[in-house]
Amino acid sequence: MSNPNYPGLPPNAQPYEPQYPNHAQQYPNPGPPQMGPSGQPGIAGPDRPGATPPSPTGIEPAFKPKTELREHLVSGGSGILMLILALGLLLGGVLMFFVGVGLAAIGTGAGGLVIFLSIIAIIVSLFTFKGLVSVSPGDARVLQLFGRYTGTIRNPGLRWANPFKSKRRISTRIRNHETSTLKVNDLDGNPIEIAAVVVWRVTDTAMALFEVDDFEAFVAIQAETAVRHIANTYPYDTDAESMSLRDNAEEITGKLSTEIGVRVASAGVEILESRITHLAYAPEIAQAMLQRQQATAVVAARRYIVEGAVGMVELALDRLGEREVVELDRDSKAAMVSNLMVVLCGDRGTQPVVNAGSAASR
DSSP states (O other): OSSSSSSSSSSSSOOOSSHHHHHHHHHHHOOSOOTTTTTBBBOTHHHHHHHHOTTSSOOOSOOSSOOOOOEEEEEEEHHHHHHHHHHHHHHHHHHHHHHHHHHHHTTTTTHHHHHHHHHHHHHHHHHHHHTTTEEEETTEEEETTTTEEEEEOOOOOOEEEOOTTTEEEEEOOOOEEOOOOOEOOTSOEEEEEEEEEEEEESHHHHHHHSSOOOOOHHHHHHHHHHHHHHHHHHOOOSSSSSTTTTTTTHHHHHHHHHHHHHHGGGEEEEEEEEEEEEEEOOOHHHHHHHHHHHHHHHHHHHHHHHHHHHHHHHHHHHHHHHHHHOOOHHHHHHHHHHHHHHHOSSSSSOOOOOOOOOOTTT
């Protein structure tokens, strides 16, 4: 006998209930399982209800945190007061030790007790010293108690924390990372060389230390990955109105910063700026591309010269006609236009030819 609500399952089968509230909000109950041809529960396709939607930005982070570990700040105790207390305990313990030794030497029974109390005072003072930590501006100390994250101290100065807590130093200053010169293919398939510099800093110390193994290496690898992806997405240069790496540096670097920021967000890192520092064709095609650029420049210059020459010829003909300097028929105008265009558009100096008369006049 099968379950009327869920065919193919036992009568006592219960609908799926998620164990975590957040999971239930992101992945709602998909309903009865889809059945395969053999009557067994099948696997739904990509349009199954509750499937994870694609990223709206089109850029998927390289790593998605599985925990809700986030930085929370703790102020810590006053380091100055604890330093004074530790010094007092240490000096008091030393004095008590010598007093106890003196009492023991004269045969007083309280000497052993005083020596024992002095040793306790010295041990407590040493533990108090161990809890002192100096925090510089731009630094933070991540506290852990037996492996459990307990907070982050960012207040600069001399602070005090539980001596049993480990205190790992992490810099929150602005840093630079310059990628090596990468050889990649642009959108047109041309091999190019590209390098970039990334300005970044740590904003969440807990994520930087506990979500990734080495956040500095993580940032370096993800920055190179983003540079390669940007280089593959756009051409080096183009004659069309589309963006290119050479002509749209500001827009390209903005997109590069956004992509790197998405990739390293899971490590608690903020990208402040990124810039392309090196961009060139690969050596094997650099000469051919240089000739292409030179040809493009020559064609553009010739086009500009021709446009100017046409305007000058038109102006000359109009002025001659207005002032009635000479009467020109259609053939004479064509010859004049031809001569003027040769003179104005030629890349070499012209040699004038003086017509001394026709053969019939001689």
